Amino acid sequence: MTDKKPLNKKKSADEALNTLRDELEQTKAALARSQADFINYKRRNEEERADFASYAAAKVLEEVIAVFDNFKRAAAALPQDLQVNDWAKGIVVIEKHFEDTLNKLGVQKMRSLGESYNPELHEAVMRGEGKQDEILEELEAGYKLNGKVLRPAKVKVGDGSVG
Numbered sequence: 104m105t106d107k108k109p110l111n112k113k114k115s116a117d118e119a120l121n122t123l124r125d126e127l128e129q130t131k132a133a134l135a136r137s138q139a140d141f142i143n144y145k146r147r148n149e150e151e152r153a154d155f156a157s158y159a160a161a162k163v164l165e166e167v168i169a170v171f172d173n174f175k176r177a178a179a180a181l182p183q184d185l186q187v188n189d190w191a192k193g194i195v196v197i198e199k200h201f202e203d204t205l206n207k208l209g210v211q212k213m214r215s216l217g218e219s220y221n222p223e224l225h226e227a228v229m230r231g232e233g234k235q236d237e238i239l240e241e242l243e244a245g246y247k248l249n250g251k252v253l254r255p256a257k258v259k260v261g262d263g264s265v266g
Contacts (some may be wrong), residue, residue, distance in 0.1 A: 161253055164205075164246075168210070168246055171202070211246065215244075216240070224256065229242070229258075231260075238261075239258075
């Protein structure tokens with residue numbers, strides 16, 4: 104009878120050891136899940152910050168582009184007799200510098216004239232006599248920021264009356 108007792112104790116110790124091993128494996132698995140969740144949280148947080156910074160930059164650049172458009176309009180309306188004026192020449196140099204700075208910031212003017220209308224790149228504000236969906240006139244330039252449309256071009260599109 105005394106022989107059974109040590110066997111039961113050994114069996115009980117083995118069961119306890121197995122239970123502890125199972126608990127250890129479950130704890131390890133839970134820790135691995137927690138680590139993975141934390142890594143995913145950090146990645147999502149960094150992506151959200153980058154998206155917010157990009158969004159904020161885009162909003163600022165949209166406003167800057169509106170000023171740039173007005174600057175270009177003023178420079179284009181420079182009277183012929185003032186084009187030799189040093190002050191007027193300086194304004195033209197500033198316009199070029201403004202455009203170069205926008206390019207350095209990743210802002211690129213989109214080409215529209217003669218292209219096919221694409222609602223992702225263009226906003227059709229007028230239709231006129233011409234080939235179907237061909238851009239006949241660019242009323243306001245469109246811009247991209249690092250390959251994404253910042254502002255669609257406002258265009259006049261052909262109505263298909265000329266083939």
